[in-house]
Amino acid sequence: MLDELERSGLGWFWASDQTGKVTYLSAAIAERLDLPLNDIIGQPLASVFVSAEREGRTKSLSLMLGAHKSFSGFAVRAEKRPDSAVLRLSGQPTFEGKTFIGFRGTGSDITDEYHREEETERLAKYDSLTGLSNRHRMKHQIETTLTAFKAAKRNCAILMLDLDKFKHVNDTLGHSAGDELLRQVSDRLQRSIEVDCEIGRLGGDEFQIMIPDQDDRGVLSEIAMKIITMLKQPYSLDEGRAIIGCSVGIAVAPHDGVTFDEIVRNADLALYAAKNGGRGQYRFFSGELENEAIFRRRLEENLGQAVRDEQLFLKYEPMVDAATETVRALEAHVCWNHEQRGEIDEIEFASILEGSSQVAEVGLWAIREACQQASTWPDSIRVAVNVPVALFTSDGFVDSVSEALEEADLPPHRLELEISEAVFFGDTDVVDRVLALLFKQGIRLTLDEFGSGYSSLAYLRRAPFDTIKIDQKLVAEAEEHDGRELGLIRAIVALAGALEMDTIANGIESVALFDRLKACGVKFMEGPIYSEPVNRDVVETELVGEAWKIAPSGDRTKRARRRTVFRKIQVIHDDHSYEVTLRNLSKSGALIQGLANVPKGTQFVVDLGAGQLAVATVIRTNGDIQGLEFEQSLIDDGSGGLCTRYRVSPYALASAGRPLEALAQGDYKAMPGGGIGQSGSIPQFAYAPPPRNEAA
Known part of the structure; x- marks a missing residue:
């Protein structure tokens, strides 16, 4: 009866000695694993089988056997056959008196059940259309990464992507074409990012990318532009040819948030700004974007009133x-x-x-x-x-x-x-x-x-x-x-x-x-x-008189679309922070106004806000105006403006005695060498009268 039970596959048996070596194994198990039975007998059980447990639930067979305690339901596969059948082992320690003499156990074939569960689990974590992580998995990955990185004071970038004109493809070529397009987008995304990252599809035409240990905005802007460039290339579909675009929003922890909700919300705001800026662009998050988004929504709501009140013109x-x-x-x-x-x-x-x-x-x-x-x-x-x-x-x-x-x-x-x-x-x-x-x-x-x-x-x-x-x-x-x-x-x-x-x-x-x-x-x-x-x-x-003629001229340049530079900023020298007016800004330098008697060669740390500090040297001075040259050039921020490549980590500020959640933008007085009014210190520069157009 035992022989028939083993041959039927309904019940398999195994045994090991006190050292963990196999002393008995049902021949049917060896056949199922496509391994010679004689090669198994006498081998350590832990070298014959390896755990088939899934990610996050891995157990060690050696530790379980070494504990000399009973176990059940342990999934294993042949160590030398990665694609072998999956077995579920159970074992009971055997003793003679108080002396451990080995294990006796049973096994069953769970290959089909295992793969069904594996597929179910995969569908729960991955997008069935593209194979990328789904919304649930991306949230889990980002949350766990941010939690671990907060303790380790590490950086993590989140990119939010939205496809432009994707709805046109669905509407004109059909949903099957849209699905194929999303699969091709997924392939291009995975090819375009050469650093370690997690890519997910959140649903529809929304994608999300997590890049650990990256806060270099120069590198992030290059990645964003490569994505935008690759995704706008033509797509060949069975239903026809299609061209779409892509907009990208970028937020970096801990600068733009330390929790999942904060960092994803801010990346979304940056994406919204990128789309509103003309699409096919990237934007970094900044503290101003939320006000921009609110104001923009109000503008959209007030359009009808603008027509009725004759606020529009041509x-x-x-x-x-x-x-x-x-x-x-x-x-x-x-x-x-x-x-x-x-x-x-x-x-x-x-x-x-x-x-x-x-x-x-x-x-x-x-x-x-x-x-x-x-x-x-x-x-x-x-x-x-x-x-x-x-x-x-x-x-x-x-x-x-x-x-x-x-x-x-x-x-x-x-x-x-x-x-x-x-x-x-x-x-x-x-x-x-x-x-x-x-x-x-x-x-x-x-x-x-x-x-x-x-x-x-x-x-x-x-x-x-x-x-x-x-x-x-x-x-x-x-x-x-x-x-x-x-x-x-x-x-x-x-x-x-x-x-x-x-x-x-x-x-x-x-x-x-x-x-x-x-x-x-x-x-x-x-x-x-x-x-x-x-x-x-x-x-x-x-149009009065003769025909209106215009000769083409290369001297005419398109109007620059940029934010007003005329604003207040802080510059730090030694242990003093001075408030000045930033009059203009370029990649290589800036013009500031507000300090008197500043000699050439003076070094400042220019605080452009939101953790953006740039080391600069005074290269020219005229009264209360100084021309500065940056030690490291600024980079494009994706919207026609400029930003620093790196930002001061909030963790560095927190270590200087400021709680992370209470930090004020642009306030670095708690940093070593950045305090005002320290004992025995004397400001080197006096404030000049404000510019005339500010006095009013």
Whole structure:
């Protein structure tokens, strides 16, 4: 009966002597493990089997046997067969009197059960689509890492990622294409980060990355830019070709928080700022972002009121004939004269408007306002207005445009509507009908963002467009890489010519790019090389008299989009901290004002806030103004500003007697050499009178 039981696999047995060597093993076990029975007998049991327990629950078979105590349910596999069957062992110590003589035990095959549990456990920790860690596992990993690193005073960076335009792929190519795209994104993420890290997918198109022992913001910015660059490359899917983007928010513990909730929340705020800054960017967290986010949400909520209170206004960007340098049309851009913030320009306003429920209302207002203003211009000048997808697909859109033209008494051919390729992702019958009605009225139509990744010749075949507007990103790529991109632009120009359409390129800044595009045959151009968007008064002045002509010039540069530098900061010298005014800031140095009689060669530690300390030397001085040169250059912060590569650790401040949670930003008086009023110390520099524009 025992032999039959063993052969059936329902019951297996084993025994060992007092030294732990195998004295008996059911032959069926050896067969199941694909090991010769004679090779097992006489070997230590702990060398025949190894634990098959999963991560975090590993036990030692040697320790269990050495304890001379009974055990049960211990999962093992053959030490020399990693892919062998999994057994569950139980053992009972045997004694003669008080003398231990070995173990007697049983075994059972749990391979199928083990792998089912393993898969269940894997699904509980990992994303089934991409194989990356899921939200639950990422939270556990970050929490345990931060707890351990707080005790060890180590750094840890958290990156939050969000894909741009992913919804378009789902809506146009289907969810299966979206799933395949996410798998490819996962592969690219794992290839793009060469340091030890944990990557997770939180759901949808949100990803999270934890990089231990990293607080160098120069390295983190390089990682973020590599991710952004890799993820924006085209994707080949069974359903078609797709191009997306990526925005990244970065927070670093302990500088930006010491708990999971703090650090993830702040990385989220940085991501929100990156998306609002124009997408395809990265941002580091700073204490100002929360106020920015709150204010931005208020702006979005107040958009409807802004339309009703006439706070919106238009600026116009000249569209110039590259051959004759004559302005042929003016593209309308919506700006906002906010009562608290002042003028919100067209770039920031577009990012606020995107995704807002007021996008159609604002779009219709822009068409009406542009028609009214253009009605006073010469007949040779057209006005171009961008049409949001939500407005194009709304009920009564064509009637609203007709009413705007009629109210302004503007001939239809002088209105040019820029239609994004995204409109073709909707109901094709509706799109074709709307375009046909607009064309029938005589309104000029421009296909916007052509070459953005979704371009199809079917659009041009079906729709009565007058002009193709080449995607600005393709134009920008042509400036950096003048090979394939210029070839694509030449092909687009040739295609437009064959279909009797004009071409427009915008965002042109350099003379070199202008010359290349002109050589490709692009007819109309826009950008800082001609003019930034100008207000209504400038347009009306320029349009008086003969034709408005603008020669391209490389001397014109795009307006710098940066935060105001004029602010109060601290500079530390010896054991004194002085408050000064920071007047300007560059990667290599700064200009400060507020101290008198500071000689050249003086060294300061410049406190830029939030733990950012930069060692600097005075290289020039003029009264109360000093020019400083940094010992280590600042780096880009991802938003057009500058920041230090490293920050003072809050742990260092805490060790100087300040509790970690009570630290004040920019306050380093508790640091060695940073105190004010210490016994026997005398300030070396006196304060100068404040600048005149501050005195008021």
